[in-house]
Amino acid sequence: AQSVAQPEDQVNVAEGNPLTVKCTYSVSGNPYLFWYVQYPNRGLQFLLKYITGDNLVKGSYGFEAEFNKSQTSFHLKKPSALVSDSALYFCAVRARSGGSQGNLIFGKGTKLSVKP
Amino acid sequence: EAQVTQNPRYLITVTGKKLTVTCSQNMNHEYMSWYRQDPGLGLRQIYYSMNVEVTDKGDVPEGYKVSRKEKRNFPLILESPSPNQTSLYFCASSPRGSATEAFFGQGTRLTVV
Numbered sequence: 001a002q003s004v005a006q007p008e009d010q011v012n013v014a015e016g017n018p019l020t021v022k023c024t025y026s027v028s029g030n031p032y033l034f035w036y037v038q039y040p041n042r043g044l045q046f047l048l049k050y051i052t053g054d055n056l057v058k059g060s061y062g063f064e065a066e067f068n069k070s071q072t073s074f075h076l077k078k079p080s081a082l083v084s085d086s087a088l089y090f091c092a093v094r095a096r097s098g099g100s101q102g103n104l105i106f107g108k109g110t111k112l113s114v115k116p
Numbered sequence: 117e118a119q120v121t122q123n124p125r126y127l128i129t130v131t132g133k134k135l136t137v138t139c140s141q142n143m144n145h146e147y148m149s150w151y152r153q154d155p156g157l158g159l160r161q162i163y164y165s166m167n168v169e170v171t172d173k174g175d176v177p178e179g180y181k182v183s184r185k186e187k188r189n190f191p192l193i194l195e196s197p198s199p200n201q202t203s204l205y206f207c208a209s210s211p212r213g214s215a216t217e218a219f220f221g222q223g224t225r226l227t228v229v
Contacts, residue, residue: 009156032215043120043206043220044159051215090158094214103174104149104208104218108158 002027004091006107013081013114021076021110023091031093033074034104035065038088047089050074061085081114088112118143122207122221129197129228137192137224139207145219146212148190149174150182152203153223159206165190197228 003026013019025031032051036044048059055067065076074091091107120141129135141148149164151174161174165184179201181193190209194201204225208218 034217036220041223043222044208044218045220046217049215049217096214103161103164106151106159108156 002093002095002105004093004105004107006089006091006110008110009108010111010113013112015083015114015116016080019078019081019085019112019114021089021091021112022073023075023107024071024073025091025093026072027093027095027105029096030069031095033065033067034092034094035059035063035074035076036090036092038090038109040087044090047076081112083114083116086112086114118219120207120209120219120221122205122224124224125222126225127227129226131198131228132196135194135197135226137194137205137207137226139190139192139221140188141190141207141209141219142188143209143211143219144187145209146187147218148184148207148209149218150180150190150192151206151208152176153206154203162192162205194226197226199228202226202228 005024034049035047038044048057050057050067058064063078088109090109092104123138146167150162151159153159160176163182165171207221210216210218
């Protein structure tokens, strides 16, 4: 079965420090990979995606993610965290082809808390 | 402004009283879907639609219905809501193609008492 794992329910970081939010996936083939962020009382907002090419993908608000095919991981990173980055982060994958093309599979989410 | 609009944002209802949550997108997207978000479970797909008059079940379709009569609208129908359908619901749309990101509505918080 296809699945996405975010092993940490919560990540705590001090402002100014680097942050990493982990994501691993179990999907056949070479899926497309996405990160979304959800602020309180808001819908999900797209951050970045990996389609092909360079394993380091840059996205919105200074976030980047590193794709590692051998480890089937797509960890979200930021060199210097801001208090305003505190939110719920979701990793998602989508198969490149097949009957359920378009079906996004989400991880359970990781709550990022950045303290001043 | 490109957006996905859900209504209502908040709804409290009683068990068994039929309700509809509307979803509309103005981006001419082919693909639309509904998710429910529950603590510790992330987002789970309820139903999706790949185009007008084409709908299919997601991971948790029981107790829900959908329709896609027009490209822009994808309402979620609860014929007889039950308390276990208390949740936060999101509608999403995306263009054709697996590489495209999805656009999400603001969410509908439903409470069934």
